[in-house]
Amino acid sequence: MKTKMDDQLSYIGVVRSTLKNLDDCPLQESEQAPGAVIEISDEYLVGIRSLNPGDQIVLLTWLHQADRSVIECYPRNEVSAPTLGVFATRSPNRPNPIGIHNVTITSIKNNVIAVDALEALDGTPVIDIKPVI
Amino acid sequence: MKTKMDDQLSYIGVVRSTLKNLDDCPLQESEQAPGAVIEISDEYLVGIRSLNPGDQIVLLTWLHQADRSVIECYPRNEVSAPTLGVFATRSPNRPNPIGIHNVTITSIKNNVIAVDALEALDGTPVIDIKPVI
Numbered sequence: 001m002k003t004k005m006d007d008q009l010s011y012i013g014v015v016r017s018t019l020k021n022l023d024d025c026p027l028q029e030s031e032q033a034p035g036a037v038i039e040i041s042d043e044y045l046v047g048i049r050s051l052n053p054g055d056q057i058v059l060l061t062w063l064h065q066a067d068r069s070v071i072e073c074y075p076r077n078e079v080s081a082p083t084l085g086v087f088a089t090r091s092p093n094r095p096n097p098i099g100i101h102n103v104t105i106t107s108i109k110n111n112v113i114a115v116d117a118l119e120a121l122d123g124t125p126v127i128d129i130k131p132v133i
Numbered sequence: 134m135k136t137k138m139d140d141q142l143s144y145i146g147v148v149r150s151t152l153k154n155l156d157d158c159p160l161q162e163s164e165q166a167p168g169a170v171i172e173i174s175d176e177y178l179v180g181i182r183s184l185n186p187g188d189q190i191v192l193l194t195w196l197h198q199a200d201r202s203v204i205e206c207y208p209r210n211e212v213s214a215p216t217l218g219v220f221a222t223r224s225p226n227r228p229n230p231i232g233i234h235n236v237t238i239t240s241i242k243n244n245v246i247a248v249d250a251l252e253a254l255d256g257t258p259v260i261d262i263k264p265v266i
Contacts, residue, residue, distance in 0.1 A: 007195065007258075009140040010228045012220075044228065047204045050221035057220075060231060062140065071180045087145075087190075087262035088183035095143045095177065096260045098193060098231070125140075127229045129220035 009062060012047070013040040013111075013126040020122050022065060036118040038126050040111040048113065048129065051105060059101040060128035061120050066097030099124070102132065142195060145180070146173040146244075146259040153255050155198060169251040171259050173244040181246065181262065184238060192234040193261035194253050199230030232257070235265065 017036040019025055038059070040048055051057070070093040072083045086094045103115040150169040152158055171192070173181055184190070203226035205216045219227045236248040246262075 006197070006201075007142040007144070009142065010201070011140070012228055044204060044220075047218045047220045047228075049205075049218040051218065055221075058233065060229070064139070068139075068143070071177065072182075084183040085180045087177075087180045088188075088264055090263055090266060094261065095145055095180075096193070098261055100191065100233070100263070128227065128231055130223055130233070131221055133223060 009125075009127050011041065011062070011125040011127065012044040012129075013038050015061060015118065015120045015122060015124040015126060017118060017120060017122040017124075019120070022121065025119055025121065033117040033119040035106065035114065035116055036120065038113040038115065040113065040126075042111065045111055048108070051108060051113065051129070053105050053107050055105045056132040057103060057105060057115075058130045058132060059103055059115070059118070059126065060130075061099035061101065062125040062127050063092045063097035063099050063120070064123075064125055065121065067093040068095055068097060070094055098127070142258075142260050144174065144195070144258040144260065145177040145262075146171050148194065148251065148253045148255060148257040148259060150251065150253060150255040150257075152253070155254065158252055158254065166250040166252040168239065168247065168249055169253065171246040171248065173246065173259075175244065178244055181241070181244075184241060184246065184262070186238050186240050188238045189265040190236060190238060190248075191263045191265060192236055192248070192251070192259065193263075194232035194234065195258040195260050196225045196230035196232050196253070197256075197258055198254065200226040201228055201230060203227055231260070
């Protein structure tokens, strides 16, 4: 299948976090991810004006340090287990490394959205925000 | 923020559906979306080998007919209501038109995955499959 120019993601913002490298990352969201902030780029600022503290959102990120060549992998890094097709796993290493994070907004000030717990490295591009419905 | 070549999505497959154009689409997943199939491209076939009928998955699609210039919009097309910033809505028209679909696999045969209910047009590119955890 051909890839066209319209398949290119736009970054709407960036994650700022105390998680500075992959070794800092818990394996799943529930395992003590720290709070973090999202800095929204000026051109997308109008898009967040209807969000409020307390809102539950689905944050989509582009896990830019992932290995996009991975098609099969070990479950949760258990190298003694049989490999799985990557689409049966939540591995960040996959053809399109999109992170899906269910988080709650704790504050919004100008272009900075603070969220309660986020497993994403500092510098991770943000590609979408959707309300939980 | 600059867009680099690594921001380009890979299509892992395509939706085949009876929904042939936007007028056929319900506004939300729960409103009578029909069953559909996903055809996985040969190069990603190994990635689906651990999926099984009955599995609940999160299917990510690239809503290729969306208007990516939309930053604010009317809620559910109610043009009499005040506009909302697009990131407080589930509008398909948004900077990165990624569809998130919670579906159940009903059968898998070779590269064809059938799912129970999917609001996505025939021909919509598939970009990721994740297990529900």
